[in-house]
Amino acid sequence: MNNLNEKEKMLSGELYDANDAALVEERQRSKDLCFHYNQIQPSKMKERKGIIKTLFGKTGKMFLIEQPFYCDYGYNIEIGENFYTNVNVVILDCAKVTFGDNVFIAPNCGFYTVNHPLDIENRNKGLEYALPIMVGNNVWIGAGCSILPGVTIGDNTVIGAGSVVVKDIPANVLAVGNPCKVIREI
Numbered sequence: 544m545n546n547l548n549e550k551e552k553m554l555s556g557e558l559y560d561a562n563d564a565a566l567v568e569e570r571q572r573s574k575d576l577c578f579h580y581n582q583i584q585p586s587k588m589k590e591r592k593g594i595i596k597t598l599f600g601k602t603g604k605m606f607l608i609e610q611p612f613y614c615d616y617g618y619n620i621e622i623g624e625n626f627y628t629n630v631n632v633v634i635l636d637c638a639k640v641t642f643g644d645n646v647f648i649a650p651n652c653g654f655y656t657v658n659h660p661l662d663i664e665n666r667n668k669g670l671e672y673a674l675p676i677m678v679g680n681n682v683w684i685g686a687g688c689s690i691l692p693g694v695t696i697g698d699n700t701v702i703g704a705g706s707v708v709v710k711d712i713p714a715n716v717l718a719v720g721n722p723c724k725v726i727r728e729i
Contacts, residue, residue: 548563548565549563549565549566550563550565550566550569553566553637553638553672553673554619554638554639554673556638556672556673556674557672558660558665558670558671558672559670559671559672560668560669560670561637561657561669561670561671562669569616569618570615570616573598573614573615573616573617576594576597576598576617577598577611577612577613577614577617579594580594580595580598580610580612581610581611581612583610585610591608591610592606595608598614598617598618598620599617599618599620599621599622600617600618600619600620600621600639601620601621601622602621602622602626603622603623603624603625603626603644604624605624605625605626606622606624606625606626606627607626607627607628608626608627608628608632609628609629609630609632610630611630611631612628612631612632612633613632613633613634614633614634614635614636615634615635615636615637615657616636616637617636618636619636619637619638619639619640619656620634620636620640620642621639621640621641621642622642622646623642623643623644623645623646623680624644624645625644625645625646626642626644626645626646627646627647627648628648628652629648629649629650629686630650630651631650631651631652632648632650632651632652632653632654633652633653633654633655634653634654635653635654635655635656635657636654636656637656637657637671637673638656638657638673638674638675638676638692639656639675639676640654640656640675640676640677640678641675641676641677641678642678642682643678643679643680643681643682643698644680644681645680645681645682646678646680646681646682646683646684647682647683647684648684649683649684649685649686649687649688649704650686650687651686651687652684652686652687652688652689652690653688653689653690654676654690655676655689655690655691655692656673656674656675656676656692656693657671657672657673657692658671658672658673658674658691658692659671660672673692674692674693675693676690676692676693676694676695677694677695677696678690678695678696679695679696679697679698679699679700679714680698680699681698681699682696682697682698682699682700682701682702683700683701683702684696684701684702685701685702685703685704685705685706685719686704686705687704687705688702688703688704688705688706688707688708688723689706689707689708690702690708691707691708691709694708694709694710694711694712695711695712696708696711696712697711697712697713697714697715697716698714698715699714699715699729700712700713700714700715700716700717700718700729701716701717701718701729702718702719702723703717703718703719703720703723703726704719705719705721706718706719706720706721706723707720707721707722707723708722708723709722709723710722710723712725713725715728715729716728716729717729
């Protein structure tokens, strides 16, 4: 018998009820922090950095996240050193989203760990599941990319603008497209 609460189910990749009161409360906390972050004057770097350190599970010392920025929980996001995101980045972190060192993300990108069942009954009950996303070191992700649940992107890789990454991309490659495919080694 499964005795896990909804958060434990979410973090373990099982179907969970996204409408669980505790999860709704945690998302509300994150949304409030994101709202506050997005309203701060861009020049107030110390205050901005403090909110991200409060929101995220782990940060390096050097990072910059341009406003606006949005996430579901925050505590499932881990960023390495020298991390940068441009404007309008969304991270739906129902599962862990891990970024290595020297990761650069262009505008309008999304990292989506959450997915919904194809089964109508479970989907209509508000059930969903989440799979982690892992981005290696020295990765550049071009504008308008979508990174989907369960994907790993290897070290030193470039993902071309507009790509939809639906499966793992190896290290040391240029990959682009919908679905994203390796074009060549770099």
